[in-house]
Amino acid sequence: MSHERIAIGRRRVVLGGLATAAALSAPRFAQAAGEPIVYGVSGPFSGDRAAYGAVWKKGMDMAVDEINAAGGIKGRPVQLIYQDTQSDPKQSVPVAQKFVDDPKIIAELGDFSSAASMAASPIYERGKLVQFGLTNSDPKFTKGGDYMWSTAPTMQMDAALMANIATKQLNGRNAAVFYQASDWGDTSQKVFVEQYKALGGKVAALENYLLTDKDFHAILAKARQANPDVLVLFSYYTDGALLLQQAQDVGLKGRILAATSCYSNKFLDLGGSAVDGTVMSVLFFPDDPRPAIQTFVTNYQKRYGEKPDQYGARAYDAVKIIAWGTEHGGPTREGIRKAFLSGETIPSLLFGSFKFDGERRVAHYDEALITVKGSKFTYYT
Amino acid sequence: MTSLLDPLVTGLINGNAYALIALGLSLIFGVADLVNFAHGSVFAFGAMLGWYFAAVLHWPLPVAMLGVIVCTALLGVVIERVAVRPLARAPRIAPLLSTVAVALILDRASQLIFTPETQLFPNLLPRAAWQLGDIRISVTDLAMLGVTLTSLLLLWFFLAHTRLGRALRATAQDRDAALQMGVNAGGLEALAFAISSALAGIGGVLVGMYYRNVDPSMGFAAGIEGFAAATLGGLGNLPGAVVGGLLLGVIESYGVTWFGGSTRGMIAFGVLVLVLWLRPGGLFGSPNAGFTEPMTGTFFGRGRPVTLKRWQLAAIVAFAFVVLPLVANAYVLRVATIVAIFAILGVSLTLVAGTAGLMSIGQAGFFAIGAYTSALLVKYQAWPFWLALPAAGLLSAICAAVLISPVLKLRGHYAAIVTLGLGAIVTAAILNLPSITNGPLGVTAIPPPSVFSFVIVTPRDYYWLAMALLAIAIVVVSALQRSHLGRAWRAIREDEVAAQASGVTVASYKSLAFAIGAFVAGVAGSLLAHQYMYLNPEIFGVDISVLALTMVVLGGMSNIAGTILGAIVLVGGPELFRPLHDVRILAYGLLLLLLIRYRPQGLWIYR
Structure with missing residues (x-):
C-alpha cells in the first residue's frame, strides 16, 4: 500500500504551478493554424451518468480554447472528438476501436465507469494509444497495460488517508x-477498515447500498444502534447528500x-x-491561493457562471x-x-510539477483538508 | 436502540411511492392489457416537472402539484395516442415494445430539457417530526400517506360511483363485451393512461419532496419496482397494487436492515417469485388470472411474410462471413462482433419466447452466469477457452432449469415478471457472493479466447469467432424449431391446455426450452467476457434482459433471421446515430417507435 504518498495540509506554493500561471497570462499569439492535433474523449454524455460527462466537457473545452488562444501546440490547434458511450462497455469498446483506427487521434481521455474504461483498455493497449483516466481510481486500471495512465489517486490511497484523518484530525474511535x-465502494471500505483498525479505531457499523437507492433509513437506523462518533461515507455526491439528510431524519x-x-457544489x-x-x-479547492488555481477558477467562473468542481x-488538467x-x-x-x-x-x-511513477500514476499528491461550514466549503482548521 | 418498528415506518413510506406507481401500471394493465414500460419514465418526468415548477418558477405546492397532474395526464394521453392506439390491432406484444421506445425517448428528452443533473427539490413542507415512542414520524411522511390515500379514495370513488368509472371497469373486465354495450373503449384507454400517468406524476412529486432530490434517470428502477409491486398484488387489481406496493416497501426495508443494502433487489424479487409460486395470480388476483390467453401465439404472422430465396441467403452469408471481415475496418468489426454476441443472446431467447411462448425478461441472468463461469474458469482454473465455453453454457442451463422449476405453471405476464425476478436475483447473487465472483470488484484481466493453441487477438479473429458461434447457434436452434421438440413447444405456445390434453408434458418441455435457451445465452456470455476482458455485475442489469426481449420481438418473435436483424438495429443503431451527438439516443428511440408502428408484427415474418 502506498498511501504515504499523499501529504496533507494547506497548499504550498509550488514552482510548477507558477509556471502554468505564467503560461496562462502570456500574451496571446496569433490563433493556432494548421493541421489540428486531435484527442478522443470517451465518456458518459447521455444516460444515467450524463451529469459527469457534462462537467468533463466544460473543463476540457476550456482547456482546449486556452491552448489554442495561446498559439496551440507548436502552432497547431488542439481539437477534441467527443464520443458518448453512456459509460456502457457495449459502446465504449467500439468507440475505443474507432479512436485507435483513426490515425489523427494521438491520445484518448476516459471513460468514466470501471466497466466502460477497463473493457476498452485492451483495445487501446493493442492500438498503442494512451488511455488517460481522469477519474479511474481503481488501481487495476493502470495495471491494464503500458498505455493506461491516470492522474486520479487510487481508492487505496484515498481510503487509507481517510482512515488517518478519521483517527487523527477527527479523533473518531467508533x-x-x-x-x-x-468496485470502488467495496475496495475503499476494505482498505479503510483495515487501516482504521490498525490505528486503534473500532468499526461499529459497516453498511452498503446500491447506487440507485434513494432510501437509506433502514441502514441508518441500524447504524444508530451502534452509537458511532464518526460517520464515514464512500459515496458520490448525490447519494452522499441524500444519505446525510436521512441521517439527520x-x-x-x-x-x-x-x-x-x-x-x-451539488453536494x-x-x-x-x-x-x-x-x-x-480534496485534490482541488477553488479557495486555494496558488495563482494558477485562482486564474483557473476566475476564468472558469467567467465562462460558465459557476465555480468549478473537482471533475x-x-x-481541464487532463487536457x-x-x-x-x-x-x-x-x-x-x-x-x-x-x-x-x-x-x-x-x-x-x-499536482503542481509532478512525475508519473512506475504504476503510471501521479507519484505524489498534496491534498487539502476541507469542511462544510454554512453551506460553503472552507479549509478545515 | 432501534425498535423493530423503525423499518416498518420507512418501508411504508417507500411503499407509498411503489403503490402509486403500481396503481397506474395496474390500471393500464387492466384496461389496455399492457405492461407499460414507459410508466417509470413518466414518474421521473413528473418529478422533474415538479422540481421545475417549484424550484425554478417558484410555484406554491398545490399549484405545482396541479401543474404536474395536468402535464403528466396530457403526457399519458399523448403516449396512448402515439404509441399504443395505433397498435390496437397489432400483436399484443407490440405496444409493450413501443412503450420501451417511449421510455427511451422520454428519459433522454427529460435530460435535454432539465439537464442530467440531480436537482434539489425545494422544501415545500415543514420539516417537523414527532417522536412516538421509538418511531419518528415527520410531516412529509404524513403528507405522503395522505396524498396516496386521497388519490386512492378519489380513484375508488371515480371507479365505483361514476358512469365513466363503471365503463372503465367494464372495459377492464371484458373489452369486447364493453364495446358491444356501446362503451367507447378507445377513449377509455386514453382516460386510463391519463389517470395512471397523473398518479405517476403525483408519485414523482412526493418522492421528490420526501428524498429532496430528483434526477431524470430515476424512472427505470422505479418502474421495475412498481411492476413488481403490481404483480405482487395481482396485476389489474387496484387495491392489490396498493397493498403490493406497501408490502414490497416493508419487506425491502426489513431485508435491507437485516442483510445489507446490496441485497435489496434479491429480497424484493425473491419474495415476488415466492409469492407467485404459492399464488400464481398474485396475492389478490384470482388464482386463475395467470391463465389468460397467451401473449403471442395466435396473433402471429398477420404481416406480409418476407421470404428469402436460396441465392439471397447465400449472398447474405457470404457477405457476413467473407466480404465484411475483408473490407470492413476494425471499428465496424468491433461493432459487428458485439452485435453478433448480442444476436446469440437474442437467438437464445427466440427459442424461449418465440417458439415456446415464454416471455422471458431475465435472460441477462443466464448471460451473466455464462460470462462469469467462463471468465473464472479460464482465469483462475487455467481451463482452455474452448472447454470453458461449453461449461459456461452448461452451468447456465442447469441454473435455469433449477430456477424456473417452481414457477413453470405461470403464464403470460406472470411468467414474464417471474423471469424478470430470476434475472435480477442472479445478478444480485453475483454481487453478493464475493468469495466466488469477486462481488462488486468484478473480474479483471480475463485472458483472450483461444481455440486450441490459436489465441484470438485481432478484431477480425474476434468477429470470425463470434460469427462461427452465432452460426452454430442458428443451426442448432433452427434444427430444434423444426424438430418434434419444436412442434411440441409451438403447441404449448398456441394453447397450453390443448397441448397438455394431447399428451405434451407441458412443464418438462417448458423447462427444456428454458434450459436450452440459457445454454445458448451462457455461450454468448462467455464470448462477452473474453471480449471485454473485464466483468462486473453492473454489466448484466435488467436493461440487458429488456434489450434481449426487444430484439426478439422486433424480429418477429420466433424468427431467427428477424432476431438477428433486431440485434443489428438495437445494438448497432446507437452506433449508426453517433454523428447526431446529443440527440443520438432520442433518434434511436424514435426509430424504434416508427419500426414498431409500421411493422408491429416484427421486422421479419415467415411461415
Whole structure:
C-alpha cells in the first residue's frame, strides 16, 4: 500500500504551478493554424451518468480554447472528438476501436465507469494509444497495460488517508461506514477498515447500498444502534447528500468524513444543513491561493457562471497534461507516452510539477483538508 | 436502540411511492392489457416537472402539484395516442415494445430539457417530526400517506360511483363485451393512461419532496419496482397494487436492515417469485388470472411474410462471413462482433419466447452466469477457452432449469415478471457472493479466447469467432424449431391446455426450452467476457434482459433471421446515430417507435 504518498495540509506554493500561471497570462499569439492535433474523449454524455460527462466537457473545452488562444501546440490547434458511450462497455469498446483506427487521434481521455474504461483498455493497449483516466481510481486500471495512465489517486490511497484523518484530525474511535456496493465502494471500505483498525479505531457499523437507492433509513437506523462518533461515507455526491439528510431524519449524529467524490457544489445544494461539518480531503479547492488555481477558477467562473468542481478541474488538467506530453514528446501516440515516461517535472494545475511513477500514476499528491461550514466549503482548521 | 418498528415506518413510506406507481401500471394493465414500460419514465418526468415548477418558477405546492397532474395526464394521453392506439390491432406484444421506445425517448428528452443533473427539490413542507415512542414520524411522511390515500379514495370513488368509472371497469373486465354495450373503449384507454400517468406524476412529486432530490434517470428502477409491486398484488387489481406496493416497501426495508443494502433487489424479487409460486395470480388476483390467453401465439404472422430465396441467403452469408471481415475496418468489426454476441443472446431467447411462448425478461441472468463461469474458469482454473465455453453454457442451463422449476405453471405476464425476478436475483447473487465472483470488484484481466493453441487477438479473429458461434447457434436452434421438440413447444405456445390434453408434458418441455435457451445465452456470455476482458455485475442489469426481449420481438418473435436483424438495429443503431451527438439516443428511440408502428408484427415474418 502506498498511501504515504499523499501529504496533507494547506497548499504550498509550488514552482510548477507558477509556471502554468505564467503560461496562462502570456500574451496571446496569433490563433493556432494548421493541421489540428486531435484527442478522443470517451465518456458518459447521455444516460444515467450524463451529469459527469457534462462537467468533463466544460473543463476540457476550456482547456482546449486556452491552448489554442495561446498559439496551440507548436502552432497547431488542439481539437477534441467527443464520443458518448453512456459509460456502457457495449459502446465504449467500439468507440475505443474507432479512436485507435483513426490515425489523427494521438491520445484518448476516459471513460468514466470501471466497466466502460477497463473493457476498452485492451483495445487501446493493442492500438498503442494512451488511455488517460481522469477519474479511474481503481488501481487495476493502470495495471491494464503500458498505455493506461491516470492522474486520479487510487481508492487505496484515498481510503487509507481517510482512515488517518478519521483517527487523527477527527479523533473518531467508533466509526459507522457507509459505502456503495460497487468496485470502488467495496475496495475503499476494505482498505479503510483495515487501516482504521490498525490505528486503534473500532468499526461499529459497516453498511452498503446500491447506487440507485434513494432510501437509506433502514441502514441508518441500524447504524444508530451502534452509537458511532464518526460517520464515514464512500459515496458520490448525490447519494452522499441524500444519505446525510436521512441521517439527520433518523437522528444519527457524529462527525462526518466523506470521500473526495462528495466534493461538489451539488453536494451542498442537495444536502443543505445536513452536510454541515462534513470533512473531506480534496485534490482541488477553488479557495486555494496558488495563482494558477485562482486564474483557473476566475476564468472558469467567467465562462460558465459557476465555480468549478473537482471533475471540471480534473478534466481541464487532463487536457493540459496531454498537451504538455504532445509538446514535449512530439505529436504522435508514442511521443506522448515517452514524454510521460521520461517527464520529471510535468506542469499541472492539480499536482503542481509532478512525475508519473512506475504504476503510471501521479507519484505524489498534496491534498487539502476541507469542511462544510454554512453551506460553503472552507479549509478545515 | 432501534425498535423493530423503525423499518416498518420507512418501508411504508417507500411503499407509498411503489403503490402509486403500481396503481397506474395496474390500471393500464387492466384496461389496455399492457405492461407499460414507459410508466417509470413518466414518474421521473413528473418529478422533474415538479422540481421545475417549484424550484425554478417558484410555484406554491398545490399549484405545482396541479401543474404536474395536468402535464403528466396530457403526457399519458399523448403516449396512448402515439404509441399504443395505433397498435390496437397489432400483436399484443407490440405496444409493450413501443412503450420501451417511449421510455427511451422520454428519459433522454427529460435530460435535454432539465439537464442530467440531480436537482434539489425545494422544501415545500415543514420539516417537523414527532417522536412516538421509538418511531419518528415527520410531516412529509404524513403528507405522503395522505396524498396516496386521497388519490386512492378519489380513484375508488371515480371507479365505483361514476358512469365513466363503471365503463372503465367494464372495459377492464371484458373489452369486447364493453364495446358491444356501446362503451367507447378507445377513449377509455386514453382516460386510463391519463389517470395512471397523473398518479405517476403525483408519485414523482412526493418522492421528490420526501428524498429532496430528483434526477431524470430515476424512472427505470422505479418502474421495475412498481411492476413488481403490481404483480405482487395481482396485476389489474387496484387495491392489490396498493397493498403490493406497501408490502414490497416493508419487506425491502426489513431485508435491507437485516442483510445489507446490496441485497435489496434479491429480497424484493425473491419474495415476488415466492409469492407467485404459492399464488400464481398474485396475492389478490384470482388464482386463475395467470391463465389468460397467451401473449403471442395466435396473433402471429398477420404481416406480409418476407421470404428469402436460396441465392439471397447465400449472398447474405457470404457477405457476413467473407466480404465484411475483408473490407470492413476494425471499428465496424468491433461493432459487428458485439452485435453478433448480442444476436446469440437474442437467438437464445427466440427459442424461449418465440417458439415456446415464454416471455422471458431475465435472460441477462443466464448471460451473466455464462460470462462469469467462463471468465473464472479460464482465469483462475487455467481451463482452455474452448472447454470453458461449453461449461459456461452448461452451468447456465442447469441454473435455469433449477430456477424456473417452481414457477413453470405461470403464464403470460406472470411468467414474464417471474423471469424478470430470476434475472435480477442472479445478478444480485453475483454481487453478493464475493468469495466466488469477486462481488462488486468484478473480474479483471480475463485472458483472450483461444481455440486450441490459436489465441484470438485481432478484431477480425474476434468477429470470425463470434460469427462461427452465432452460426452454430442458428443451426442448432433452427434444427430444434423444426424438430418434434419444436412442434411440441409451438403447441404449448398456441394453447397450453390443448397441448397438455394431447399428451405434451407441458412443464418438462417448458423447462427444456428454458434450459436450452440459457445454454445458448451462457455461450454468448462467455464470448462477452473474453471480449471485454473485464466483468462486473453492473454489466448484466435488467436493461440487458429488456434489450434481449426487444430484439426478439422486433424480429418477429420466433424468427431467427428477424432476431438477428433486431440485434443489428438495437445494438448497432446507437452506433449508426453517433454523428447526431446529443440527440443520438432520442433518434434511436424514435426509430424504434416508427419500426414498431409500421411493422408491429416484427421486422421479419415467415411461415
